[in-house]
Amino acid sequence: MANTLEKTDFPLAQKLGHALNRVQVAMRAESWEKFGESGLNPTQGQILVLLGGRELGLRLSEVADELAVSAPTVSDSVATLVEKRYVSKSKAKDDARAVSIRLTAAGKRLVGQLDAVGATIQTVIESLPETEQVQLYKTMLRIVRELQVAGKIPVARMCVTCRYFRPNVHDNVCRPHHCALVDADFGDQTLRSDCPEHEPADEHLAAQNWESFVS
Amino acid sequence: MANTLEKTDFPLAQKLGHALNRVQVAMRAESWEKFGESGLNPTQGQILVLLGGRELGLRLSEVADELAVSAPTVSDSVATLVEKRYVSKSKAKDDARAVSIRLTAAGKRLVGQLDAVGATIQTVIESLPETEQVQLYKTMLRIVRELQVAGKIPVARMCVTCRYFRPNVHDNVCRPHHCALVDADFGDQTLRSDCPEHEPADEHLAAQNWESFVS
């Protein structure tokens, strides 16, 4: 009798996937709402937000990798964004085949008003107890990292893949990590998922850091 | 000096949103891959998977609500699925305006082969320590519930909104909850996010249960 429920149950990972899917649906819907106000669709919005964090401009293929869509799709979307005067395309200096995509002044203005995430999602996350937020964040970073290892998304500018990252080197439980670039100790909640100062670690260091981080 | 990183940092909720977005990108890309093998796109696949859990058939509008897209979109997608012979449409008995959408035999066969989530995501989740999986699951359920309260997604068939759910009534730390339908105690990892036996609780009971659950 005690096992009545477990017997007909699905594996936890599958149920987690289901829950993740539901959140994903909500996020996508919010994305339409949020970007729609500015006359954009989700893909265009994502491109703009992505560009917002990169002053130096991005290649077309880099954008495609980041958003995990095909190059033609990005080519199309960027073309419409150019039409809307939010981004500009220029020839890359170092490669005559390549283009450099960056925000125009109008684009920057728009991105400034745009939040990266929908308001409801943001509110919901904020309503969680802070310890749960930090725990969730750490778990999400772990998932993101594993997805990168699996080649599903490009290596993001996260602390855990940075050459300046020194995980768990301090005794302080609240701030166990260290950033060798700015020479500061910090905690899990200050870990970055998209740091402008990020410089990729070599494979060996990355693996080593990852070990120290998750243990 | 100690605050060097924190000063230039973003709010945690925003960084969490960013991480969630990245996972979402990966999931969407996997969705294309996975469903593409069967000649489907993500939306068609989602509809099929959704229908897979509902023997009795669903209204068009219910599908639209579940996937958080407009009725015309579902109308289109269902039409192409009918063409592909995976689903059938019939008039609803109780309402001559409405249709009942359900899987055909071929549709059931296909859904049987389809996983709800992409293989990589599944693997990544499974690679997490089990305690972290359970914690993540609980947090995700909480987020899903909050999204429902906010009206962003329809009330799912989760334990926490079920009239048979009795949260935290047992002393056993591993199995504190109780299902009054099958009369069994169970733990967080056995909580359901889409239970076929689900019967919605009234508002009062739902609120009360939610309180007991999260505290």
Added chain:
DNA sequence: TTGCATTGCTTAGGACTCCTACGTATTATT
């Protein structure tokens, strides 16, 4: 019971995503 608002769905029209396949230019390799 008649009238009107609401509901459930469909059609129409348009913007755009997203794909595969192929073409063109440039760069890298041999």
Added chain:
DNA sequence: AATAATACGTAGGAGTCCTAAGCAATGCAA
């Protein structure tokens, strides 16, 4: 110098996704 690989673009097509408008059927109120 010839060939391969890379970066991007175009073409063509299926299909998402929206808003707006329309048609039945239903529910409610006078």
